[in-house]
Every structure is written in structure tokens, then in C-alpha cells.
Amino acid sequence: MTDREFFEKLAECERDRLPVCAATIVRTFGSTPRETGAKMIITADGSTWGSVGGGCGENQVRSASLKCLLVTKKPLLLDVDLTDDLGTKGGDVCGGRMHILVEPYIWA
């Protein structure tokens, strides 16, 4: 998904008043599957467009998104560590770390 497609999708969600979360990689350390600026949209039913790297990192983003969307209703800066045991078992062996900004769009 290109940036233009991402923002067009987000604008479409706004038009349809569909609550979604946007996840953006805002900082990376070491080796990561996607670069700074990679983006993903997550809906309340858990479906996604785009990618911030796949695997366990993305699962973490998905659960954080649902929490933002349904509970806190506030942005969250997520620290995704691809060096931890959980990640390694899940196949995320890139070895880096990334900060992912998760923002709920609830469209008042």
C-alpha cells in the first residue's frame, strides 16, 4: 500500500464513519523488517490494510490497536522488540527494535 492509498483509505473510513486505528513505524533501531514510515490500518474487527512488518510485531500492533480503539481512545507509542524470546519463537529474528505510533480514529 502506497502512502497515497493509505491516506485515501483513511479518508474513506472518515467518510463512512468507520472507526479504525492507524499504525506507523516512527523510529527503528538495528535491523527491522520495514522502514520508518511503513503504515497499516486496523479495524475494530481486527482486519488490516498495509503492513508494518508481519509476524509477532504485527500481532502486538493489532492488540494495541484494539485497546486504543475500544478502551483508551488515545494514541499509544508502542515499543516493539524483535529480539525478545516471544518474537524469536514466532519467527521474528530480525534482531532490531521499532517504535510504532498507534492512533485511533473514531471520527466524532
Next chain:
Amino acid sequence: MSIIHTTVELLAAGRTFCLATVASSGDERVAAGTKALILEDGTVEQATGVDALDAALGGAALEVLASRRRQTREVLPGVLVYFDILFQKTRLVVCGAGHIAIPLARFAREVGFEVTVIDDREDFASPERFPGCEVIARDFVPALRDLPMNRATYAVVITRGHEHDAECLAEILKRETGYVGLIGSRRRVAFVLEMLGRQGIPGSRLEDVFTPIGIPIGAESPEEIAVSIAAELVCMRRKGPRQARALKDSIRGLR
């Protein structure tokens, strides 16, 4: 209008700009998620409304735009802002819809280009041969003349003959482009460039043409040649012309 809509409109208009988002904040005046849009000339298209923050964002956004690197910065004590750089997707214009054009259009699309294919032969310039691409079956010169071109336009000239190569290049080199590549043997290429020089195309513009086209990986088949060209396009987009040329030259130097 919402900032999302403004962003979509700026992207559609081909602008390059910065979308700044507060990623986290320890300052009670500034909420996480607050956004501002800053254009390449420093104009703040949409401000946050927090004066201290807006004052800091403008300058930082211009530095980020100049660096061409998306990044997170601490712009006020305890306030981390992510600066996203947004711009129009690069368009690849392929002149000539022959054997190489098919895999080239496919690979270019997969690495994120929007692709336009032009050929004057209707059976070659058919949409079924180029899924997901804009396909124009028309004489090259009027087709090119009607296409918008700017620094986000890359052109690859791979027509079936040097007359068509020359007429395409003559049209393309009059316009602003981000990359121009010409296929062909050294002899054919030299002949075409010399002809264009005689027609009055400035030498500095002729030197911009990447030829022989592609990164030298020893490509033979149409698919291999397409990989070599696509690699050059990616290098150009990511690293710029100086490094793309240096890469070509250093590989040639290995022989």
C-alpha cells in the same frame, strides 16, 4: 476540511510535504496525536494551534524535508514528534510495449511505481498485456506530449527501432523528468544521441540519459533485462542519480 482530506488532496496534486504528528508528550499543552502539515516552501498548511509547538515545527519540518529522511525528533522538552515526508508516487513511462515491457511493467508496479505503457501498435499496447497499468495505443509523440511530466516521472525508452527511440527521447528531453533511460547497443545509442544533438537538444540534457540502460548484471532474456532496469529505477529513486551512475560504473570497472 479534515487534515486527512487535505493530505489526500496535496498528494493528488503532486506536492511534497511534511505531516508532523506528536508521537508522545509530557507537556500538558500538547496532546499525543496532534498534527500539522508543512509544505516544502515552509508554509504551514494546517497548524496545531499551540503556538510554542507550531513555532518549533516549521523549522524542524524544513530540515527533515531537506534530509529526505522520515524521523522522530524531540521538538519541545518531553514532546516527541514524528515527521512523515509525503510525496507523489513515481510514475514510470515505458515507451515501447514489446517483450521487455511486459516483465518491466510488472516488476516496476511491484516495487511501487505507477506505470504507463505507450506503443503505436494496438495489438501490442493492449490492457490485457499490462494488468494494472495505464496503456496508451497511440503514436508516441502526441501520446507523450499529452502526459503530465515532472521530477516524479521516470521514462524508459525501449521501442522497436531507433527512429522511434529518437522521436520519444526528443519529446521527453524537452520536459522535466526524474530519470530517462535508453536501451540499445552502444552503436545504436550513440547514433540516436548524435542525431538528437544535431536536432538541437542540449548536450547537458543528453548526458542525463542513462544508457546503456540498467545495472550490469549480465542480463540476456527479456525478464533478466527487466530486472536490471527495475534495479536501476529503484537505485535512482532511493539513492539519486549520482549513486545510480556510480553503481553502474563500478560494476563495469570490474570487467
